[in-house]
Amino acid sequence: MRVKSIVCVKRVPDTEARVRVAADGKSVDAAGAKYILNPYDEFAVEAALKHKEAAGAGEVTVVSVGNAASAETLRTALAMGADNAVLLKTDGRPEGLAVARVLAEELKGREFDVALFGMKAIDDDLQAVGPMTAELLDLPAVTAVTEFSWEAGKVTAHREIEGGHEVVELKTPCVVTLTKGAYEPRYASLKGIMAAKKKPLEEKAATVGDSPVEVRKLSLPAERQAGRIVGEGPDAVPELLRLLRQEAKVI
Amino acid sequence: MPGIFAFAETRDGEIRKVAGEAVAAARTLADALGTEVHAVVLGGSGIGGAATELGAAGADKVFVGESDAFGKYSAEGYTAVIVKFIREHGCDAAIFPASSLGKDLAPRVAARLGAGYLADCTALEVQDGTVVATRPQASGKIIGQVAATGKPPVITVRPNVFLPGDNARGGDVQSLDVSVNEADFGAVVREIKAGAAEKLDVGEAPIIVAGGRGLGTPENFKLLEDLAEAFGGKAAVGASRAVVDAGWRPHSEQVGQTGKTVAPTLYIAVGISGAIQHLAGMRTSRYIVAINKDPEAPIFKVADYGIVGDLHQILPRMTEEVRKMMA
Ligand SMILES: Cc1cc2nc3c(=O)[nH]c(=O)nc-3n(C[C@H](O)[C@H](O)[C@H](O)COP(=O)(O)OP(=O)(O)OC[C@H]3O[C@@H](n4cnc5c(N)ncnc54)[C@H](O)[C@@H]3O)c2cc1C
Ligand SMILES: Nc1ncnc2c1ncn2[C@@H]1O[C@H](COP(=O)(O)O)[C@@H](O)[C@H]1O
Numbered sequence: 001m002r003v004k005s006i007v008c009v010k011r012v013p014d015t016e017a018r019v020r021v022a023a024d025g026k027s028v029d030a031a032g033a034k035y036i037l038n039p040y041d042e043f044a045v046e047a048a049l050k051h052k053e054a055a056g057a058g059e060v061t062v063v064s065v066g067n068a069a070s071a072e073t074l075r076t077a078l079a080m081g082a083d084n085a086v087l088l089k090t091d092g093r094p095e096g097l098a099v100a101r102v103l104a105e106e107l108k109g110r111e112f113d114v115a116l117f118g119m120k121a122i123d124d125d126l127q128a129v130g131p132m133t134a135e136l137l138d139l140p141a142v143t144a145v146t147e148f149s150w151e152a153g154k155v156t157a158h159r160e161i162e163g164g165h166e167v168v169e170l171k172t173p174c175v176v177t178l179t180k181g182a183y184e185p186r187y188a189s190l191k192g193i194m195a196a197k198k199k200p201l202e203e204k205a206a207t208v209g210d211s212p213v214e215v216r217k218l219s220l221p222a223e224r225q226a227g228r229i230v231g232e233g234p235d236a237v238p239e240l241l242r243l244l245r246q247e248a249k250v251i
Numbered sequence: 252m253p254g255i256f257a258f259a260e261t262r263d264g265e266i267r268k269v270a271g272e273a274v275a276a277a278r279t280l281a282d283a284l285g286t287e288v289h290a291v292v293l294g295g296s297g298i299g300g301a302a303t304e305l306g307a308a309g310a311d312k313v314f315v316g317e318s319d320a321f322g323k324y325s326a327e328g329y330t331a332v333i334v335k336f337i338r339e340h341g342c343d344a345a346i347f348p349a350s351s352l353g354k355d356l357a358p359r360v361a362a363r364l365g366a367g368y369l370a371d372c373t374a375l376e377v378q379d380g381t382v383v384a385t386r387p388q389a390s391g392k393i394i395g396q397v398a399a400t401g402k403p404p405v406i407t408v409r410p411n412v413f414l415p416g417d418n419a420r421g422g423d424v425q426s427l428d429v430s431v432n433e434a435d436f437g438a439v440v441r442e443i444k445a446g447a448a449e450k451l452d453v454g455e456a457p458i459i460v461a462g463g464r465g466l467g468t469p470e471n472f473k474l475l476e477d478l479a480e481a482f483g484g485k486a487a488v489g490a491s492r493a494v495v496d497a498g499w500r501p502h503s504e505q506v507g508q509t510g511k512t513v514a515p516t517l518y519i520a521v522g523i524s525g526a527i528q529h530l531a532g533m534r535t536s537r538y539i540v541a542i543n544k545d546p547e548a549p550i551f552k553v554a555d556y557g558i559v560g561d562l563h564q565i566l567p568r569m570t571e572e573v574r575k576m577m578a
Contacts, residue, residue, distance in 0.1 A: 015508050125389065215395055224539070228555075
């Protein structure tokens, strides 16, 4: 079997990054931050590679909507083992439906069995672009997948739900979004990094439409006030419970 | 007359707790806009009987769509029915729970409607007739005030944040025509495997007792399970990434940037240092308690109450005292 997948990946500020609100009060200033391949997208890339290896034949294409620096993120995925990459270039940082529309337009013109996404991007925390792209392409989708098997014409996915999981069967082509599970991402080998430099990376301008969401204001969360140390050791327990019951009224 | 649409989630023939929360969130908007809450319940045959409790949560009308094809969730089937309902009926805003089902469904509905999607919101208000939502992003490092440019905004609300108050409405039940055919769906749920049927999920529990590397061994999590149980079915066990990576606990319990974002009324962090990626997942909890032997641990900087000391001594005592209290 020859398996063809497209993995949508996003360049995001590192989890340690200190983020500030920019002067306009409506955008994030992550200047100085290190950027990484979105961690959930690493699971998606790994899943695509594993399935290609298991099938013995296929192709893994990685696609990103972002600025010129996103080429670096695509190279990371190529170094892991993806075959080719497409950068849909824009200077803005579109989110949600605006990105899904760009991706859907690109995917429409391509042949694939499975389009893989991360469950969420850790910068906007939307958890939306995968299912939105599926809807725009009129494809079945499954989200928050920990593991899936792949036969000709069919994918069987394990999806995390509250208190358990669901087994979902999908006809291909379909959309699958990945969370942590069976696909612990590999590190790029030195050989992989060298090979990635020669792999095809196509760049073209993205046409980004208006977003149906307007950001009115961004702010930093109110700092939680450090509370009080009730005491030391087990003898402090009764006082803690008294406070939780009488002051906080939560138990 | 349009109203506020609230999606009332069901599973296995029962209304889920988050359904009442979606109705409660819709209620606050309906009151601000002077309109009604219209709850929609989809499920297998017989689901209608469970619908009355939605009136108690604040629904003026409840629309019930029963179909054998809806015994289990179908993203495509649900999207088709909901979009049709919203188009025919009109609505000023559509509210879904930010549950695993809601986060799968609401983006599809928003995409089909071309509507603004406001995800995992922790507050909703109306400014000059427009719904403005508060949504934490970048794992809670940034708080956004966002609005949709067109109508209706499609909104998911974080579990445990909007609790039904003393705000009952009629909840008149009407049936909704749902002609869907499972054969048309490209994705079908074959099976639901419950971890432990009655086990509360960490994403939705009102109380979370979370453990980290300080527990020392996987067996010691028994201490936390005992404490959770002492709270009488209201608490779930959570975990830091360190113990999930070590294979002591399943990823479904992980709280933080690459785990779940939670907002319980009480979060008890035991043997967890309070790394930024962990705080990301739990800083919007109403009350935080930290138990740690290191008085300098960063977790104390966000905790409302703390006990410094050895968890092996503190936890058994706490379980004992909570049992007494609940008895
Ligand atoms: C990309 C990325 C994503 C991440 N995502 C997450 C995430 O989603 N969730 C998450 O939790 N982490 C995440 N992390 C990891 C995070 O940085 C920390 O490494 C992790 O949270 C530490 O777990 P811990 O607090 O259990 O362990 P430690 O930091 O080792 O803390 C153990 C604590 O236990 C205390 N202790 C030890 N013995 C006792 C005792 N007998 N009694 C009382 N206290 C005791 C110690 O004083 C210490 O404070 C992420 C990291 C990265 C780089
Ligand atoms: N700019 C982008 N370019 C490519 N893929 C993206 C982009 N933004 C989001 N995605 C994909 O959609 C997933 C979910 O993102 P989000 O809905 O923003 O949380 C990510 O994990 C990526 O797989």
